[in-house]
Amino acid sequence: MGNQTSQSELILLGLSDFTDSQILVFLLILLIYVATLFGNLLIIFLVVLYYHLHTPMYYFLGNLSALDIFDSTISTSHLSFDIVTGNREISYPTCITQVFFFTWFVGTESFILVMMSYDHYVAICHPLHYTTMISNHLCFQGAFIFWVFRFACSLLHTLCAVRLDIPYPTIIPGLFCELYQLIQLSSSDTSLNYVILYFDSVSFGITGFFITFLSYIYIFKTILRIKVKEGRQKAYSTCSSHLTVVFIFYGSALLNYVLPKTKDFLASRLLSVFYTVLTPLLNPIIYSLRNSELKGAVKKMLSRMDYIS
Template identity: 70%
Template sequence: MGNLTSQSEFILLGLSDLGYSQIPVFLLIFLFNVATLAVNLLIISLVISDSHLHTPMYFFLGNLSVLDIFNSSISVLHVYFDIFTGNRLISYPFCISQVFFFSWFCSTECFILDIMSYDRYVAICHPLHYTTMINIPLCVKVAFLFWVLSFACCLLHTLYLLRLAFPDPTTIPSLFCELYELLQLSSSDTYLNYFLIYFQAACFSVPGVLVTFLSYVYIFKTILKITMKDGRGKAYSTCTSHLTVVFIFYGALFFNYCQPKTKIFLAGRWLAVFYTVVTPLLNPIIYSLRNRDLMGALQKTLSRIVPTP
């Protein structure tokens, strides 16, 4: 068994065991990645350039787009390297860095989705007090706090990961290096690592899920009290997009990280593809399809670029 003084590389399986399906799957991932980059950059540019979108909801949506770009890009970096070079080896420092950055951005996205639930709660249940309860300066401070808090938590996980030893060689049956995957493959005692995960989940993740759950309980109770059909439909449309994104995001994470330990990693790998490649593209599409403000901002931008005769 190797230790960290001799462990300098891992074998990252990626797509190399898919045989003839490797190239089609890679092209599909590449197309999703390019589309994710384009759509999320478009949303970020619209939120920045259009003054009508300078509201708390679109500020958090811009944060979500930034996180989706980072997550999708980081998770497929080595897939590109493997396809073009045929080298499945990934250096230990790069693997640990990938664990840290993916965990950081994924944790921050959880926080952002939670605060967006509270934003929808205030907008629907306390519309007259919305501007006093939630404003851009407050949102900037909250978002900054979440980014820093996630950074500190994930840095702690990464530092505890550095104390572990791994078999030499170690094959990682995934697209990228994940904390949970490395803990399963470690030859050391991982009790402290799992304790830290569960402790932080109890302190931050569980309260965040409760905020989302309770926010929507009060939202739906308020919507049911609305007598006007148009008003009820408008209230539903303002929260269904976010609720759909929450279900997709947490559902994929739950099925990936709460499944029992197994030597059959193929299902987990496809789940990883879903929440790192597909979900970052679905998020902006779901938010945009039923959002008149974003569609209006896009039309105005296109009219400036391509003026009608």
């Protein structure tokens, strides 16, 4: 990487279009972040507190909530600072740090969603063998391996990004620094970066989506064979929340990264707001509204608080 980049500031475009309503935008983002933090921390707290939630599905849900907190913090922290101060400059080390953590957490989240789909597959298609095919210990090991593996992948992406020469001055048309933006803005050879990025996306991103899609084909085939109406409804209820989250995650990622970019930078940034700011808020809402065990745990916690008070 050239010295010019390391000594200069990059400029994040952020939500600079809303200059006349900066206070309103800041309060809205702050409200969304606080709600995201509260909702996901509540899920983590409930999973840790109540023994009947100490199951593989809720263990993965706790991981997903932690990742949503991290993703939301990365995407909103510098954006909120920009709105308050009006300073849209970001140092190159801060930019690279954002790239590393966001790449790490998003990659890990895709793995967690795959494991949750496999958990639903075993629970519905092979219920008698569930305890032998999935255990808390196996889930803990799998999640730990995924976190470490995606850490290594993110580190590789980041090290390859550091070698890029970013011309100055450079305006980044986003809410925060992302890997593909730095690659596109680089004036140096990016062939290695694209090879690693495409290999990672195809090998793990598309493969993860395919495994999830295949799991639900078998799940729905099994559900259709259930003759008891209550049994079918319970099976649908078991996987509907996760399936909704999967559609939001992969759908917004597809619009944000895969489809051709629109020339309307504002539309692209608003789409990025949905992907990085609103999605972490929607996940706990979806699981809370459509999960009877979580709602029961919340009622139990509230009744205990009333008893103590």
